[in-house]
Amino acid sequence: MIPLNHYLLLSAILFTMGALGVLIRRNALIIFMSIELMLNSANLAFVAFARSFEQTSGQPVFSGQLFVFFVIAVAAAEVAIGLALIVAIFRVKRNVDVDQMSSLKG
Amino acid sequence: MEGIFTLAPLLVFLPVLGLLINIAFGGRMSEKVIGWLASAAAGATFVVSALLAYALWAANGEAVTVPFADWITIGTLHIPWTFRVDTLSVTMMLVVSGVGTLIHIYAIGYMHEDVRFKGDPKRFRRFFVFMNLFIAMMMILVSGDSYLMLFVGWEGVGLCSFLLIGFWYDMDTLGRPSWANSNAAKKAFITNRIGDFGFLLAGMTMFWAFGSVQFGEVFGRAEEIAAAQPGIIIAITLFMLIGVTGKSAQIPLYVWLPDAMAGPTPVSALIHAATMVTAGVYLIARSWPLYTLVPDAQYIVAMVGAVTALFAATIAVGQYDIKKVLAYSTISQLGFMVAAVGMGAFVAGMFHLVTHAFFKALLFLSAGSVILGLERGHHHLAHHKGHEEHEEVFDPGDMRNMGGLRKRMPVTFWLYIIGTLALAGIFPFAGFWSKDEILLDAAKLHPEVFALLLTAAFFTAFYMGRQIWMVFFGEPRHAAAAHAEESPKIITVPLMVLAGLSVLGGALNLPGVHTFGHWLEHTIEMVEHEAHLPAWLAISWGGLNPLVALASTVLALLAIYFSWLIYGRKPLITGQIDPLKKALGPIFTGMEHKWYVDEFYWAVFVDRYVDIARFLADVVDWRFWHDWFHEKVIAGTYNWLSHIALNRYVDQKGIDAFFNGLGELTKRAAASLRRLQNGFVRSYALAVLLGVVLIVGYLVIR
Numbered sequence: 001m002i003p004l005n006h007y008l009l010l011s012a013i014l015f016t017m018g019a020l021g022v023l024i025r026r027n028a029l030i031i032f033m034s035i036e037l038m039l040n041s042a043n044l045a046f047v048a049f050a051r052s053f054e055q056t057s058g059q060p061v062f063s064g065q066l067f068v069f070f071v072i073a074v075a076a077a078e079v080a081i082g083l084a085l086i087v088a089i090f091r092v093k094r095n096v097d098v099d100q101m102s103s104l105k106g
Numbered sequence: 107m108e109g110i111f112t113l114a115p116l117l118v119f120l121p122v123l124g125l126l127i128n129i130a131f132g133g134r135m136s137e138k139v140i141g142w143l144a145s146a147a148a149g150a151t152f153v154v155s156a157l158l159a160y161a162l163w164a165a166n167g168e169a170v171t172v173p174f175a176d177w178i179t180i181g182t183l184h185i186p187w188t189f190r191v192d193t194l195s196v197t198m199m200l201v202v203s204g205v206g207t208l209i210h211i212y213a214i215g216y217m218h219e220d221v222r223f224k225g226d227p228k229r230f231r232r233f234f235v236f237m238n239l240f241i242a243m244m245m246i247l248v249s250g251d252s253y254l255m256l257f258v259g260w261e262g263v264g265l266c267s268f269l270l271i272g273f274w275y276d277m278d279t280l281g282r283p284s285w286a287n288s289n290a291a292k293k294a295f296i297t298n299r300i301g302d303f304g305f306l307l308a309g310m311t312m313f314w315a316f317g318s319v320q321f322g323e324v325f326g327r328a329e330e331i332a333a334a335q336p337g338i339i340i341a342i343t344l345f346m347l348i349g350v351t352g353k354s355a356q357i358p359l360y361v362w363l364p365d366a367m368a369g370p371t372p373v374s375a376l377i378h379a380a381t382m383v384t385a386g387v388y389l390i391a392r393s394w395p396l397y398t399l400v401p402d403a404q405y406i407v408a409m410v411g412a413v414t415a416l417f418a419a420t421i422a423v424g425q426y427d428i429k430k431v432l433a434y435s436t437i438s439q440l441g442f443m444v445a446a447v448g449m450g451a452f453v454a455g456m457f458h459l460v461t462h463a464f465f466k467a468l469l470f471l472s473a474g475s476v477i478l479g480l481e482r483g484h485h486h487l488a489h490h491k492g493h494e495e496h497e498e499v500f501d502p503g504d505m506r507n508m509g510g511l512r513k514r515m516p517v518t519f520w521l522y523i524i525g526t527l528a529l530a531g532i533f534p535f536a537g538f539w540s541k542d543e544i545l546l547d548a549a550k551l552h553p554e555v556f557a558l559l560l561t562a563a564f565f566t567a568f569y570m571g572r573q574i575w576m577v578f579f580g581e582p583r584h585a586a587a588a589h590a591e592e593s594p595k596i597i598t599v600p601l602m603v604l605a606g607l608s609v610l611g612g613a614l615n616l617p618g619v620h621t622f623g624h625w626l627e628h629t630i631e632m633v634e635h636e637a638h639l640p641a642w643l644a645i646s647w648g649g650l651n652p653l654v655a656l657a658s659t660v661l662a663l664l665a666i667y668f669s670w671l672i673y674g675r676k677p678l679i680t681g682q683i684d685p686l687k688k689a690l691g692p693i694f695t696g697m698e699h700k701w702y703v704d705e706f707y708w709a710v711f712v713d714r715y716v717d718i719a720r721f722l723a724d725v726v727d728w729r730f731w732h733d734w735f736h737e738k739v740i741a742g743t744y745n746w747l748s749h750i751a752l753n754r755y756v757d758q759k760g761i762d763a764f765f766n767g768l769g770e771l772t773k774r775a776a777a778s779l780r781r782l783q784n785g786f787v788r789s790y791a792l793a794v795l796l797g798v799v800l801i802v803g804y805l806v807i808r
Contacts, residue, residue, distance in 0.1 A: 022791050031787075102785025 007048035014041035028086050028096040032079070039075050043068045110161035113154050114172040114189035117199060117245040120150045125238035132231040141214030144234035148210045148241050152203035159196045167193050167628030171251050171322075178254075182317060188251035190321065194629040197456060197622075198248035198388055201463045205380045206241050208600040212471050213237065213372035215596035216478065220370055223481050224274055224281050233273060233370065240266035244381055248388060253309050253319040256389065260353065261302065263382045268295040270373040271366045279368050280501055290368035297362040301352015305389075308345035311338065325395040332399040343396055343403040346389060347410065354386025355437045356414045356444055361704055363437055367429040371474030374429060379436045379470050380463035387440065387459050390447040394630050398450055405552065407448030412548075412558035415441030417701070419565035423572065423686070424697025427503045428473045431573050435529065436466055438562055442544050445555055451547035452630045453615070453623045458544055460622075461536035461611040465528035468604040472522040475593040475601070476577060477502045479515045483589035500586060505576040507584035509677060514590040519578050521601045526574055528608040530567035530662045536611030538659070543615070546654045549643055560661065567662035571669025580677025618648025 014037055021034025050064025090096050124147025132140050162170070169192035178185040213233065221227045243266055247259025272291030278284040309319055315331055315338045316324050332339045350356060355363035366378045377383070390397060390407065397404050415438045422434035439462050446455030480502035501507060512519045528535035531542065541563060548556035582588035592598075615622035623632070642653050672685050687694045696702070782793075 019795055023788050023795070026788070098787045101787065104785055 004048055004052040008045060011041045011045040011048065014044065026097050026099050028098050031098060032082055032086070036075065036079070039071055043071055110157050111170045111172050111191055113157060114191055114249060115174050116154045117151055117189070117249055118242050120154065121147045121238040121242040121245070123147060125235045125242070128231055128235050128238070132235070137218055137230050138214070140231050140234055141210070141217070144238050145207060145210035145214065147238050148203060148207040151241060151245065152200070152207050155196065155199035155203045158191050159200060162191060162193060162196055167625065169629060183313065185252055185254050185319065187255060189249045190251035191249070192629045193625050194391060194456070195248050197460065197626070199245065201460055202244045202248065202381045203241065205463050205467050205604070206376055208603055209372050209376040209467060209471065210234070210237060212597055212600040215594055216372055216474055217370065219478055219481070223485070224277065229273070236266055236269050236273070237376070240270070240377060247385055251321055253312060253321070253324070257305060257309060260305065260385060263377070263385065264295065264298045264302065264353070267366065267377050267382055270377060271369040273369055273373065279503065280499055282499070287368040290365040294362035294366050297359050298352045301349045301359050304345045304348025304352070308342045308349065311342050311345060315342070321392070328395045328399055336400070339396055340400045340403050343393070343400055344406065346393060347403070347407055350386030350389060350444065351410065354383050354440045354444060356386070356410050356441060357417060360414060360418065360437050361707060364430055364433040364700070367427070367433050371429065371470060371477065374433070375467045375470035375474070378433070379466040383436065383440055384443065384459045384463065387443040387447055387455055390444065391452045391456055391630065394452055404448050404450055408445045408552055408555050411441045411443070411445030411448050412555040413441070414438070415445060415562040416558045416565070419562045419569065420697055421700050422569040423565060424694055426505050428476060428505050428573065428577065429470070429503055431569055432466070432469055432473060435566065435569065438566060439466065439529070441562065442541065442559060445559060446544040446547060449547055449551045449555065451544060451551070453626050453632070454540065454543035454547050456626060457615050457622055458540035460614065461528070461540040461608070464604055464611045465525045465537055465608040468521060468601060468608050469525035469529065471601055471604065472518050472525060475518045475597055476508070476511060476515065478593055478597070479511065479518065479590035480507065480586045482591040484586035486589050486591070487585055502586065505573065506678065508577045508582070508587045509580045510578070510582040511587060511590055512578040514587070515592045517592055517598050521598070521605050522578065523574065524605045524608055526570045530570050530666065531563060531658055532662055533659055534612060536608050539612035539615060542650065542655050542658060545658055546651050549654055550639060560658065563658050564661045564665045567665035568669050571666040572673050575669060575673035576678060579674060581679070583678065583680040617650035620649060
């Protein structure tokens with residue numbers, strides 16, 4: 001039985017990688033993938049907490065798992081829109097470098 | 107029978123209907139239709155009046171009030187529009203509508219020619235609209251059941267008088283372009299306004315004292331108020347007298363009536379001789395319960411009437427215009443009536459009102475016929491001589507241009523003779539009976555009034571004789587008179603009816619029978635004054651005193667004889683000055699110039715009024731109010747306040763500075779904040795992350 005802390009540590013590592021990916025990388029697709037990484041780290045934390053809670057209280061609770069399903073569904077929708085935006089931007093700019101997309105700056 | 111009384115409102119609404127039809131459709135109707143429609147409206151009014159009179163007779167003269175509409179209700183003041191049908195008002199209704207109808211018919215013929223001589227046939231319709239309006243207003247006046255309704259009619263007829271005097275507003279009486287006629291109209295209106303103000307004061311005092319202006323309530327409580335505050339009744343009656351002097355042309359407000367002759371002749375006959383000017387007499391007769399309570403006021407009224415009667419009669423002697431003579435004669439005869447009702451001889455006054463309506467309307471309309479006859483003659487001449495002669499100014503109303511018309515206009519001549527004899531008071535014409543009653547009552551009550559009136563009667567016969575000799579006898583003094591033409595039947599037939607009434611009108615109140623007196627007794631209580639009369643006055647042949655009658659008849663015949671001596675025996679020739687001028691010198695000049703009353707009024711009132719107005723306009727209004735107060739004080743202060751104090755300091759330095767500062771602050775804050783918005787998504791993401799770290803850190807540490 002793997003203790004909860006290990007899951008949480010992995011989740012934190014994944015989240016940090018995702019966050020760093022978003023902050024450091026310039027390719028929109030990579031940023032997207034990093035965002036997915038952050039979402040999934042959160043999902044991992046949800047599931048881990050859910051299991052841990054089930055073991056300590058002794059009764060099955062699916063709220064964590066349910067949340068994960070919602071996150072996955074929303075993430076899918078978000079990806080669909082995000083990819084469509086990236087394709088649209090690519091058609092105009094011929095690249096997907098987010099630092100080039102700064103025309104709305106003040 | 108009772109149902110007939112409910113017809114009373116038709117008295118007002120039939121003429122209104124007539125005038126509305128003429129306003130709406132008159133443009134597409136011929137002159138005949140317009141004229142006969144208006145006459146039919148007036149005639150229908152007469153029929154209604156006659157029906158009311160019959161119903162009243164059948165009801166033994168009991169006064170009837172016919173409620174028609176609620177008019178004013180303010181607090182305790184409640185004034186409905188109610189028609190009052192009693193013997194007094196019915197008498198007035200019959201006179202107004204009867205004489206009015208005849209004059210309407212006459213006017214069809216008269217105005218047909220007048221509008222063509224004046225060169226504006228379009229105004230034919232307007233004349234009949236105004237005439238019908240006058241009948242309606244006069245009916246409101248005589249049928250009102252309160253002083254306020256009477257006042258409505260009073261003002262209404264004043265308006266019609268104004269409109270009709272100024273009928274040819276853009277010319278003078280000779281048809282030349284000028285404002286003379288409209289000035290005459292304004293004079294009449296303004297003079298009447300002064301009198302109306304007196305009437306208003308009377309009405310307000312009455313409301314203040316009685317709390318009502320309804321005839322019934324006022325008369326019912328008159329004695330009670332008179333016992334408590336006798337001054338109130340005197341004030342009301344004397345204020346009312348001011349109104350009467352305006353409307354009925356008595357001294358001192360009579361000056362408008364001679365000028366009112368600027369109106370077409372049917373107007374002079376209807377409004378300024380037969381009906382409207384008698385409204386004042388009607389008012390006093392109507393207010394008999396008030397007047398009989400205050401003998402002092404009665405005496406003043408009687409003296410005003412008597413003095414006016416004599417004063418106007420002397421002026422009439424010196425006039426040359428055929429209508430001006432009749433105008434002053436009207437003032438004089440109104441003086442007789444006012445004196446009579448003032449003395450308390452209400453029946454005599456009302457009787458004279460009725461007969462005077464007949465013979466003065468007859469005289470005016472005959473004079474109109476004479477004027478038209480001369481116009482025709484003049485027109486005829488101008489037509490034959492060619493147009494260069496047309497420029498000559500010819501006054502068809504000037505008696506010095508007449509002469510010898512007896513042969514050219516025989517019908518008019520005989521009609522005029524009848525009117526003259528009736529006015530002069532020759533037996534057995536209508537004027538004899540009514541004037542004699544007034545003289546007899548005056549002799550019994552106030553000898554000085556009697557003396558004044560008897561002298562006035564002498565002058566009356568004299569100036570009428572002078573007029574007859576000048577107009578109809580001798581040789582024509584102008585080519586137009588030599589070519590004058592008789593008037594058509596439409597003009598002479600109504601005159602014949604009036605002539606018949608002038609002859610037979612006396613039968614209304616013959617001595618011994620006193621039909622009219624008994625008729626009015628239902629409305630006016632008679633007060634008998636039989637106390638210790640001298641023997642010669644005590645003689646009574648059924649109410650007729652032979653001595654008084656004889657005296658007045660002899661005086662009248664004597665006056666006519668004198669006038670024959672002066673004007674008849676040696677007729678005037680063209681350009682000759684009046685023979686009386688040589689004999690009387692400055693006295694005649696005074697008569698000729700109306701005793702300079704107009705000039706006196708002009709100097710004392712009008713010029714002073716203009717001075718005051720000019721002072722108020724130039725000095726008070728313009729220099730004080732406008733230049734100094736408004737420009738300097740108000741506008742100056744305001745400008746200083748707005749330009750210097752408010753604008754420069756409060757607005758610019760205070761409010762503006764505050765809001766500009768706010769704007770500046772926002773701009774600066776924006777300039778520094780703008781740098782954060784660098785457009786790099788990743789830096790935004792970093793900011794979000796840092797924010798989350800901060801919040802989570804805070805939550806954890808807390």
